Amino acid sequence: MKKSFKAIIQAIIVIMALLTVAAWHTSNAAAADTSLQRVKQRGELIVVTSPDYPPYEFMVNENGKSKMVGMDIDVAKKVAKDLHVKLVMKSMNFDSLLVAIQTGKADMAIGGINPTNERRQSVDFSKIYYSGGQSFLINSKDVNKYKSAKNLKGATIGAQTGTLQYGLAKKRIPNSTVKGMDKSTDLVLALKTNKIDALGIEKPTAEAYVKNDPTLKMISSGYNLNKNDVGAAMAFKKGSGSLVNAVNKSVDQIQKKHLTDKYLAAAGKYMKVNTVNTSMFHYWTYFAKGVEYTLLISLVSTFFGVVLGVILALMRFSKQKWVRGLAISYTEFIRGTPLMVQVMFVYFGIGVVINIPALISGMIAVSLNSGAYVAEIIRGGINSVATGQTEAAESLGLTKRDMMQYVVLPQAFRNIWPALGNEFISLIKESSIVSIIGVTDLIYQLNIVRADTYRGVIPIFVAMVLYFIMTFALTRILNHYEGKMKHAG
The missing domain is CATH 3.40.190.10 (Periplasmic binding protein-like II)
Structure with a gap:
């Protein structure tokens, strides 16, 4: 236990050193x-x-x-x-x-x-x-309730996370509850479904929504702001x-x-x-491109995730303590941090030293994440193989490598196939997180269609159906091969 804890500390030190190098690289670049x-x-x-x-x-x-x-x-x-x-x-x-x-x-x-x-x-x-000014979007049915920003006192205000509008709503609207979201399209949908009472937004953008959506109205923010700041x-x-x-x-x-x-x-x-033309069929190329990238990321990440998972699982059975400690440290660290943070670290953090494209960064992060979970699944499968099988292999004179390759791993994969299948299916859905760094997967394209068409729900429904088709098809394929394994057994 002490050894594994020491290995975890060493892994954290390595990561901190990498961040220090990245910071040094950034400061040096800024010097000249x-x-x-x-x-x-x-x-x-x-x-x-x-x-x-x-x-x-x-x-x-x-x-x-x-x-x-x-x-x-x-x-x-x-x-x-x-x-x-x-x-x-x-x-x-x-x-x-x-x-x-x-x-x-x-x-x-x-x-x-x-x-x-x-x-x-x-x-x-x-x-x-350009200075466009600040305003609020409200639902048309609330025009008598919220005639001006003064009436928003105590209301629930929406604003895009990290924007000026978010900070202004917190400071300038008394007793209000401010909810932040990453996408303005999500905020507009929240407004239309009454999750928020008003949406703080730039005036030109508010005007764009009002012109194209009769269910929305715009009111002035009433903010007295310095033009050079806003x-x-x-x-x-x-x-x-x-x-x-x-x-x-x-x-x-x-x-x-x-x-x-x-x-x-x-x-x-x-x-x-x-x-x-705001029909979803008109935007089929957007969704098709999203499905293409989602499948590409999932397939590549699945392959490298399995390869990495096998290596890590075998490292866990090594006689060398430092090898076992390294595998344990990696697995625990990856499982203990969110995939979104890992994606951002690979793209922005490591990217300071090595400029990695967004798509490749997404694949690397998802593969590294999947490898940690696959390793635990494979380790459980290896442990599930009866000791009599290994004893019989040893009595036949098989080397440890041959025994693992021809006896243990084939049986282990048969035992863990359903669990691996669940991991592959989860990977298709979890890969959507790469949209935060600009990879044009299905979630990214969904948000683009929502912004273009001013339709909040229908694009989401289309994406749900497409994800279901992909996962259902994969489930059928996995079940087919699972049946073959049982028959062969």
């Missing part, structure tokens, strides 16, 4: 400002956003193809053009945008981001390129002065020529394209 030079040399401006916030940024289904559009996308295009580089857009959750630029995953973040004093301590900001700005890694100065030249031109008005008009046209 080569931000603009790096972008110029690469020939690309990598920008992250959360495309579920019309009219700032959202996805449009144009001729069956998915396209990222909106005012912020046009602003980013203008910046890239002025820098004479190619624009590369990446999507992820809003609350991961600043983390992405802090860890070097992107050069710039854009997405209706308010340059608050708290955020300025962690990242650099460009000049304000407008939208682009965010950069701390110490990126040269890049910020270059981007500010584009912002000056945008403001001088009133280009945001032009960009908003273009976004409005795209929004009409989306709302002309």
